[in-house]
Amino acid sequence: MVYIAIIGFGNIGSGVAELLSANSAKVADALGDTVELKYILDINVPVGSPYEKYFIKDFSVIENDPEVRIVVETIGGAGAAYEFTRRSLLKGKSVVTSNKELVATHGAELVSIARDTNSNYLFEASVGGGIPVLRPLAQCLQANEIEEVYGILNGTTNYILTKMRSDGIRFEEALKQAQEKGYAEPNPESDISGKDTARKICILAAMAFGRLLDPDKIPVKGIQSVTLDEVLEAEKQGGSVKLIGRAAKLPDGQIGISVEPVTVSRDNLLSDVNDVFNGIVVRGNAVGEVLFYGRGAGKLPTASAVIADVIDAAKHFHARKRIYFEDGRNDAVGELPVWGNTINS
Amino acid sequence: MVYIAIIGFGNIGSGVAELLSANSAKVADALGDTVELKYILDINVPVGSPYEKYFIKDFSVIENDPEVRIVVETIGGAGAAYEFTRRSLLKGKSVVTSNKELVATHGAELVSIARDTNSNYLFEASVGGGIPVLRPLAQCLQANEIEEVYGILNGTTNYILTKMRSDGIRFEEALKQAQEKGYAEPNPESDISGKDTARKICILAAMAFGRLLDPDKIPVKGIQSVTLDEVLEAEKQGGSVKLIGRAAKLPDGQIGISVEPVTVSRDNLLSDVNDVFNGIVVRGNAVGEVLFYGRGAGKLPTASAVIADVIDAAKHFHARKRIYFEDGRNDAVGELPVWGNTINS
Known part of the structure; x- marks a missing residue:
């Protein structure tokens, strides 16, 4: 079992949870293991949602849970998303995201931390939504x-x-x-x-x-x-x-x-x-x-790219050389x- | 250094040799190692060709050379190509090909042998030439x-x-x-x-x-x-x-x-x-x-897909689960x- 946390439960984050559940057989077949949602971090807890039990408000719970090896960041922006991504990678957790603003601004630092901690920062969904590119x-x-x-x-x-x-x-x-x-x-x-x-x-x-x-x-x-x-x-x-x-x-x-x-x-x-x-x-x-x-956008197409990256991260917990670039700011x-x-x- | 052999030196086979040489810096950067051509198996030795020294006519030289871990099959058809691919995989060598006829007829057996011997049979170039699909x-x-x-x-x-x-x-x-x-x-x-x-x-x-x-x-x-x-x-x-x-x-x-x-x-x-x-x-x-x-075809586009598979094979000498399918003939x-x-x- 591979445990993941979703941080930010808006359009894309909820799409990831829904698609993980809808296509669970396909995901398990592709990975040879199951992907289990353990936490959802968000300020707003949707009362009555089937995901209610997963909700937490304190990121350090995720940060300090060694069972969570992959964090899905769908907060967006370069504020909290940046801090939580950094802290996840520093703990050796892989981070998967659709957040183009964060990748475009701090991506070089984040892929460099991932390399140092032998984890992965993956962001296929940040460009072209579900289109493999x-x-x-x-x-x-x-x-x-x-x-x-x-x-x-x-x-x-x-x-x-x-x-x-x-x-x-x-x-x-x-x-x-x-x-x-x-x-x-x-x-x-x-x-x-x-x-x-x-x-x-x-x-x-x-x-x-x-x-x-x-x-x-x-x-x-x-x-x-x-x-x-x-x-x-x-x-x-x-x-x-x-x-x-x-x-x-x-x-x-x-x-x-x-x-x-x-x-x-x-x-x-x-x-x-x-x-x-x-x-x-x-x-x-x-x-x-x-x-x-x-x-190039939309809830499920983008979620499908996020989950493909989750599967990839779960298959390769070591850092991948090819997802790397220098800071050219x-x-x-x-x-x-x-x-x-x-x-x- | 990763040693490869090319079997069949027609249009695609020679394209692989030429592109390996032309883009050697890019290939070395992507792999973190160099790819070295060791043998070319073909009946016709092109006299005066820069590749003349690589030519051999006896497949068992490749088969029995443990230094050669990747075989590029660009013979075409399902005759000699089938035999040499089988024998390579049985020795635990990975095989990369553009040969759609062979993949379409004996692919299920060949991916199954690759799985058993913990090697890879890769054929991105067999469909759509250089197009990643x-x-x-x-x-x-x-x-x-x-x-x-x-x-x-x-x-x-x-x-x-x-x-x-x-x-x-x-x-x-x-x-x-x-x-x-x-x-x-x-x-x-x-x-x-x-x-x-x-x-x-x-x-x-x-x-x-x-x-x-x-x-x-x-x-x-x-x-x-x-x-x-x-x-x-x-x-x-x-x-x-x-x-x-x-x-x-x-x-x-x-x-x-x-x-x-x-x-x-x-x-x-x-x-x-x-x-x-x-x-x-x-x-x-x-x-x-x-x-x-x-x-979807052409010497260099197809060769570029073959070499991408060579790099992939060189990075992962264990069998890849996702390149697998059953025999449905x-x-x-x-x-x-x-x-x-x-x-x-």
């Missing part, structure tokens, strides 16, 4: 020099841009519809400003190139100022406006990263990645371009070359 | 019950169907162009008859559902009889004719598998997978549909339900 990048493409990674990394903005085109409506109206459908937060700033995409492309670049740059220092343009005219003009010219995060290793050794709305021509599959879907392209020097596509950000005709900016 | 399916999606796998698995037939549509030409003319470009073999039978796709969908189904069915017993329809009229009619109705391999776990526990040309409607990304590219969709009960896309093949409106047959 970080592990295939690190593992299946490891015989390649990675040249470039780019894609549609935020479902909210992609939904808005898709709606503007299909319904011929302005940004403000499309945002309102996205909020009504629950695809955009009441405060949508981190999505529409491009900040969420910036975090994700920094994580992808760290996995591809070995250094984690500061997402606050890279050039980021959101979609607030994309006009309906621009969207319709792009369509007339045979393309689609997409918010693209892009990172490349430059000849001088610097990493170039940017986030901006770009017109993607129709011969690139990303132009057909619509609604809340994500698409991520990796270009390696041997394989050429490969694309990973699917639901003080690195200068290189300037990306202008794109050719695959994607015209 | 088998490992993400087995690993990143392991928290999902897999419901269905389908896709465009053969680049030659996809090139022919793409050309028929784009140039308005008949099958015979498009095949001739594919042969001139080297995308189709002088004897294209196994591609155009759907046999190659059948082998690949059987391998995918084995990874997804745990049983390897006999590719000769599943219903297979190739593209020989697809007419230009059908291709143009599909386009008029907003779709594309694609050769689709498809497998699903049926409610009665049987596995349904088929290969046939299908009209894929434009709202499915597979309709935009053109030329020699492959696209593989996996549907899990939590993640929904995810798609993997890229070059005597299983009845279930009948797939007719497709809904995502893909109309």
